[in-house]
Amino acid sequence: MSAKSPSAPVIAVANLKGGVGKSTLAVHLAYYLEALLVDLDPQGDATDWAARSGWVQCHQAPTWAEAHRTLAKAEGPLVLDCPPGEGAHLVDVLAAADLVVIPTKAGRQDLRAVGRMLELVKEARRGHRGLKAGLVFNEVKSQTNLAAEVEEALRHLKDATFLGALGSRQAFVEAFAAGRAMTSGPAFDELHAVLKRTRKLLKEVQ
Ligand SMILES: Nc1ncnc2c1ncn2[C@@H]1O[C@H](COP(=O)(O)OP(=O)(O)O)[C@@H](O)[C@H]1O
Numbered sequence: 001m002s003a004k005s006p007s008a009p010v011i012a013v014a015n016l017k018g019g020v021g022k023s024t025l026a027v028h029l030a031y032y033l034e035a036l037l038v039d040l041d042p043q044g045d046a047t048d049w050a051a052r053s054g055w056v057q058c059h060q061a062p063t064w065a066e067a068h069r070t071l072a073k074a075e076g077p078l079v080l081d082c083p084p085g086e087g088a089h090l091v092d093v094l095a096a097a098d099l100v101v102i103p104t105k106a107g108r109q110d111l112r113a114v115g116r117m118l119e120l121v122k123e124a125r126r127g128h129r130g131l132k133a134g135l136v137f138n139e140v141k142s143q144t145n146l147a148a149e150v151e152e153a154l155r156h157l158k159d160a161t162f163l164g165a166l167g168s169r170q171a172f173v174e175a176f177a178a179g180r181a182m183t184s185g186p187a188f189d190e191l192h193a194v195l196k197r198t199r200k201l202l203k204e205v206q
């Protein structure tokens, strides 16, 4: 099944690795795209953030059956915060999405995990050829060598679009803890660039 209505684009934020910024990015995407946040991770970080935010709607869907029901009823954009790991239904989740956003750190092992994620994306594309994949480099140490690192990574990681890089910034930790979204400052500027490219990539799918 897939949600192809232009009014209900589905963005899955996923990575096999934990602690790479999936929930951080998912809540910001939901906030700025005015999307329903769907928390597929039983750990419930997105749910917790949404409860603190007071107004971002979040639906907890710890099973694929529940997520499927939410997707089927969707009338507006959805952002799915996925759990780490190669769960039984990860390919189903990806196949139901228009865009998978993969936050990753830039280390060798991290990029290997992204390589595996992109294999799963390829598998999901069998049911839905339009599915796009975007990479966000998270907690980058310096923007100085980033261009070369990204170029090198993308050479190996085919079929993925670079969506931007976020520095390692305390502002992200504080915003998450407080149920806020970034609205100004250097962290916001980086995030804004990611949002702009995400919107653009999503338009290409629809
Ligand atoms: N760019 C960043 N700079 C600093 N800390 C970050 C950044 N992105 C995420 N974090 C922190 O890293 C931890 C893991 O992030 P989280 O979004 O929960 O990852 P995941 O959902 O992939 O497990 C959290 O404590 C979060 O606040």
Ligand SMILES: [Mg+2]
Residues within 6 Å of the ligand: 022, 023, 024, 041, 045, 081, 082
């Ligand atoms: Mg998470």
